[in-house]
Amino acid sequence: MNALHPAPLTRDAFRAEILRHLTYTVGKDASHASLYDWRMALSFALRDRIVTPWFHATRRTWAEDHKRVYYLSMEFLIGRILEDAAINLGLREVAAEALADLGQDFATVAATEPDAALGNGGLGRLAACYMESMATLGCPAYGYGIRYEHGLFRQEFENGQQVELAEDWLSQKHAWEFERPECAYTIGFKGQVETQRGRSVWVAGESVRASAYDTPVVGWAGRWANTLRLWGALPTKRFDLARFNSGDYAAAAESETLARTISRVLYPEDATYQGKELRLKQEYFLTSAAIQDILRRYLDSHSDLRALPAKVAIQMNDTHPALAGPELIRILTDHHGIGFGEAVEIARACLGYTNHTLLPEALERWSTWLMGNVLPRHMQIIERIDEDHLKAHPKRPHYVGIVKHHEVRMGELAFISSHRVNGVSALHTDLVKARLFPELDALHPGRIVNQTNGITPRRWLRMANPRLATLVTEAIGAGWEDDLDRLAGLEGHVGDAAFRERFAAAKRANKAETADWIRRATGTTVSPDAIFDVQVKRIHEYKRQLLNLLHTIAVWHDIRQNPNANHVPRVKIFAGKAAPGYVVAKEIIHLINDVAGVINADPATRDLLRVVYPPNYNVSMAERLIPAADLSEQISTAGKEASGTGNMKLSLNGALTIGTLDGANVEIRDHVGAENFFLFGLTAEEVLERRKDPDHARHAIMESQMLQDVLQMLAEGRFSPGQPGRYHGIVDRVWNHDYFLVASDFASYCAAQRAVDAAYQDGDGWSRKAAINTARMGFFSSDRAIRGYMRDIWNTGSAL
Ligand code: 26W
DSSP, rough: OOOOSOOOOHHHHHHHHHHHHHHSSSOOOOOOOOOHHHOOOOOOOHHHHHHHHHHHHHHHHHHHOOOOEEESOOOEEEEEOOOHHHTTTHHHOOOHHHHHHHHHHHHHTTTTTTOOSSSOOOOHHHHHHHHHHHHHHHHOEEEEEEEOOOOOOOEETTTEEEEEEEOOOOGGOOOOOOEEEEEEEEOOOOOEEEEEEEETEEOSSEEEEEEEEEEEEEEESSSOOOEOOOOOOOOSSSSHHHHHHHTOOOTTTHHHHHHHTTBBBOOOOOOOOOOOOOOHHHHHHHHHHHHHHHHHHHHHHHGGGGGGGEEEEEEESSSSSTTTTHHHHIIIIITOOOHHHHHHHHHHHHHEEOOOOOGGGSSSSEHHHHHHHHHHHHHHHHHHHHHHHHHHHHTSSSTOOSSEEEEHHHHHHHHHHHEEEESHHHHHHIIIIISSSSOOOOOOOTOEEEEEBBEEEEEEEEIOOOOHHHHHHHHOSGGGGGGGGGGGGHHHHHHHHHHHHHHHHHHHHHHHHHHHHHHHHHHHOTTTSEEEEEEEOOOGGTHHHHHHHHHHHHHHHHHHOOTTOOOEEEEEEEEOOOOOOOHHHHHHHHHHHHHHHHHHTTTTTTTTTTEEESSOOHHHHHHHGGGGGGEEEEETTSOOOOOOSSHHHHHHOOEEEEOOOOOOOHHHHHHHHHEEEEOSSSOHHHHHHHHHTTTHHHHHHHHOOHHHHHHHHHHHHHTTOGGGGGHHHHHHHHHOOOOOOHHHHHHHHHHHHHHHHHHSSHHHHHHHHHHHHHOOGGGGBBHHHHHIIIIIIIIOOOOO
């Protein structure tokens, strides 16, 4: 026993801990405790167990003066924490037994925890997986983010249409955080820049306080724990008692309200940049608080800021925290007197930038007017960085640069501020080089590197899929959880019919459980014998939920026309949210629900086809749906999905992929084998070629009678009888503005879907393919990804 490995807890001892917290922390008597009270008591009892490795990790990092990684992200899409923490601490079973002794059911208690939904989708969930992997690997690291009062909105459907409701996770106490009121920084905005004794001094016109809230993140086996530090915004001015006493209550609270607005709500746009002042303020709020905290910690035990890069690696999760460069340079020059050029070099040696999207509408660009107004000193610094870069690279083409057409391009700023820029899959990285930053890549060869995304197997296999996890452990032994390459050992069992049967039985049990849940969530009954065909992700045109839906209608049409043909039963499962202002995505949601309504009510097809769309997709719903999936829909227009990570979760859990050669699909297919993957569609190169033909959609439609029929049904209002014109917009877009090539890929997609049907009919053959998928997904562990960042970008090692 040592500090890192405290004595294992017995069931009785843990029961006593839960009761102690119920009594003295929650203040409840067991006979009157609600599920909420039990959850709090259990969470506190578990949290106590994290504190020991957490302190130990912190002390060790200080003592060894280890280089630290700082992961700056506007989003951390964490989900529930309780069970994940229990599993990583090795206390999942003990906790369940202790609770049972107290008359409580672990799963029921855990299910009352609200998701921490401080993110939109892939980028935010990736940050959460990476935090967990850094803790597992013993990489000393801090995550920095914003403690949004309201996470991603709650989605409901009203008459099939999405409505957004405020999410309220902090209306209950957040059991996992420690408030750190003593750790707070002033964040300025606006004002002007003055020159005092030869130095620039920014005199801010407004300011707020950033106050820290720490959540420990414990890694596998409780060996290490890092800190996720989220900033809440507070007013700098004291409450105006004089105004309050004079009866002006609203005015007295005004500055407080204004300040708190900054950390009030997560922006729900995940692929369209809006240019809103509040968003820029949020980005600077996070970034400035993080940089101040990083420098404060460094200067606690060092004095030479020139040596900062030896001890500090700062990773920017997309361009949202890209003010980290200018902010660091500002403090080094204006506050510490370091020369500008040297400050730029120091900052660059610390910074790395991960790009997560090529979509032009998602690339952040702030008007120089807004930037100059909100952050006048940073605007000067940005212009100086740009000028100096041009001077250093006089061959830089005139159209390349940070400030162009009265806009600050955050991608270029992040690129030039960083010593490494990375894409998130092999294909994406190639496209970042070839299409996004070709000129900067030529000026800085070697700066762009690839780090293919990964997912944590603790949450996404061990926790989400206990049936499969148990089978895996029985087959290959324990230890795969933090060494996922060991899954390869399953290959030796795939040839064993008994193993395949058990693999199929686990999937079947997951499907039966999820079928019950689907009935509760949607009112629709589905058969666990049908193919569970799953597309779960944000709703976006490029992700082509519409293509899946057109296929759904085609299948329905086909069953009705050929009722006696050999049809394979399917359940089409959709889940996902649309950005509130994304009109086309919301139309697609409406259509999915309308199509579900018509198809599920058709007695002629009821045993063969169902469509379900449970509302409010979140991490917890993903944990429920992914282990029950047979087929994983990864059907984006090639060249558009940077990586995808749901694709990895599904394949790891034994779903076969139907997909395009996009993002990490390419590498997944390389790993699992082409014969275990249903490929279709144009390649990224072919997409560009195809768009050159202005009539590409018309040609594709003319070649497919089925597509004509399906579009005709939509145009006639078959799915919107009360309002036949409802989907004319969608039909018109497919015919005339099909930028995402739904029509061009339709025939190929349908052919791949027929191959899916055929493969599924060979039940044992399908199980073989499914098991091979699981066996070959070891590469996609986020541990592998984090090792790559540590080696290629952060130049740091494990402290374990
Ligand atoms: C400023 C508005 C905005 C907000 C968020 C624009 C873009 C974003 C993100 C970059 C969108 C995002 O989540 N990208 C996803 O990142 C995942 C993790 O790398 C990838 O797997 C997905 O393919 C990518 O779409």
